[in-house]
Amino acid sequence: MTIEGFQQKFGIIGKSKEIKDLVDITMQVAQSDISVLIYGESGTGKEVFARALHGYSQRAENPLISVNCGAIPEGILESELFGHKKGSFTGASETRKGYFEMADSGTLFLDEIAEMPITTQVKLLRAIETKEFLKVGGESVTRVDVRFIAATNKDLQIEVESKRFREDLYFRLKAVTLYIPPLRKRRADIPELIRHFLKSFAEQNNTPPFSITDDAYDLLMNYSWPGNIRELKNCIETATALARTPYLSAANFENLLRQDNYSAASRNTPVLLRKSPEDADREFIYRALFELKKDILELKDIITSKLQDLETAGLIRPPDFSIATAEKEAILRAMQKAKWNKHKAAELLGMNLRTLYRKLEEYDI
Numbered sequence: 217m218t219i220e221g222f223q224q225k226f227g228i229i230g231k232s233k234e235i236k237d238l239v240d241i242t243m244q245v246a247q248s249d250i251s252v253l254i255y256g257e258s259g260t261g262k263e264v265f266a267r268a269l270h271g272y273s274q275r276a277e278n279p280l281i282s283v284n285c286g287a288i289p290e291g292i293l294e295s296e297l298f299g300h301k302k303g304s305f306t307g308a309s310e311t312r313k314g315y316f317e318m319a320d321s322g323t324l325f326l327d328e329i330a331e332m333p334i335t336t337q338v339k340l341l342r343a344i345e346t347k348e349f350l351k352v353g354g355e356s357v358t359r360v361d362v363r364f365i366a367a368t369n370k371d372l373q374i375e376v377e378s379k380r381f382r383e384d385l386y387f388r389l390k391a392v393t394l395y396i397p398p399l400r401k402r403r404a405d406i407p408e409l410i411r412h413f414l415k416s417f418a419e420q421n422n423t424p425p426f427s428i429t430d431d432a433y434d435l436l437m438n439y440s441w442p443g444n445i446r447e448l449k450n451c452i453e454t455a456t457a458l459a460r461t462p463y464l465s466a467a468n469f470e471n472l473l474r475q476d477n478y479s480a481a482s483r484n485t486p487v488l489l490r491k492s493p494e495d496a497d498r499e500f501i502y503r504a505l506f507e508l509k510k511d512i513l514e515l516k517d518i519i520t521s522k523l524q525d526l527e528t529a530g531l532i533r534p535p536d537f538s539i540a541t542a543e544k545e546a547i548l549r550a551m552q553k554a555k556w557n558k559h560k561a562a563e564l565l566g567m568n569l570r571t572l573y574r575k576l577e578e579y580d581i
């Protein structure tokens with residue numbers, strides 16, 4: 217297959233030297249079973265390349281299982297990866313296959329590998345090296361034939377230095393590293409990407425593709441694209457959805473691009489990104505959680521004060537915690553259940569008959 221054919225097949229747009237070199241290496245390593253580490257900023261196409269690696273391998277017909285190590289709670293990551301035996305922890309009511317087994321004879325794609333806790337990293341390294349692992353709570357090893365691809369947007373070298381990532385696992389993974397440069401380092405790809413997304417949105421909406429004015433083009437060429445291809449794609453999609461003319465001009469994009477990120481880029485100076493898209497997302501979620509908590513506290517206050525009003529008005533009974541009341545209710549329920557047969561009721565209550573008689577009188581039942 218040619219480089220162009222490969223790009224066509226896996227939807228990889230780009231004519232820059234960076235992309236061509238990357239595709240070349242991808243095609244070479246895809247065929248072997250060697251583990252591959254894909255490294256690049258958010259939105260650069262790590263997942264696209266992971267799919268291409270699998271799709272061009274001998275394993276293409278077998279499953280590609282993607283696991284986002286950052287999205288699974290730490291506490292259950294190991295059982296998700298390796299599976300667990302029935303009864304190995306509370307809630308493990310069935311023996312369950314993990315992603316390793318599901319990926320057997322195929323490829324396991326470990327996305328956001330830097331988010332994996334150290335203890336799990338140890339087990340992962342062993343599994344990669346021996347192709348065997350233990351299920352959580354299991355005693356016998358399970359063997360699998362899996363090819364590993366890992367991806368990260370963090371510099372693992374730094375993670376290793378700050379002891380968040382195991383050096384041995386890092387060395388194991390980095391043997392083949394595919395580095396996907398950010399879009400601002402391969403601006404030659406921008407025009408084709410713009411054309412590609414304009415065409416694909418037009419096809420989706422059954423309209424002729426929008427044309428794009430020179431000033432819009434300049435703007436997009438000089439912007440720093442901190443969110444990379446994902447940001448470019450979203451930006452074109454939004455601009456076309458909101459456009460009232462059959463062409464897109466700079467005005468259609470200005471509000472969509474982060475103001476502080478294009479003048480610097482056009483001067484070709486290094487751009488300091490204030491916030492990565494992930495940090496921005498995280499901050500957004502925290503804020504939403506905070507608001508939610510505030511709402512819940514307010515609701516709680518409203519409900520408490522309403523309940524007090526109703527009690528004061530005599531519309532509801534205040535909660536009664538006395539043992540006597542509870543006992544009277546229990547006796548009543550038991551009597552009803554026993555169809556007023558005192559022997560049966562006493563049995564249900566675990567009370568002797570004599571006591572029951574006395575209580576019936578006492579509570580005036």
Ligand SMILES: Nc1ncnc2c1ncn2[C@@H]1O[C@H](COP(=O)(O)OP(=O)(O)OP(=O)(O)O)[C@@H](O)[C@H]1O
Pocket residue numbers: 227228229230256257258259260261262263264265369445446449
């Ligand atoms: N070379 C490319 N040609 C065409 N589309 C691309 C290319 N690279 C990425 N894309 C598109 O950009 C979007 C982001 O790509 P992808 O999900 O692979 O990025 P990522 O590096 O995995 O990002 P993240 O780190 O946020 O998970 C996807 O919609 C993908 O289809």
Ligand SMILES: [Mg+2]
Pocket residue numbers: 262263327
């Ligand atoms: Mg991804």
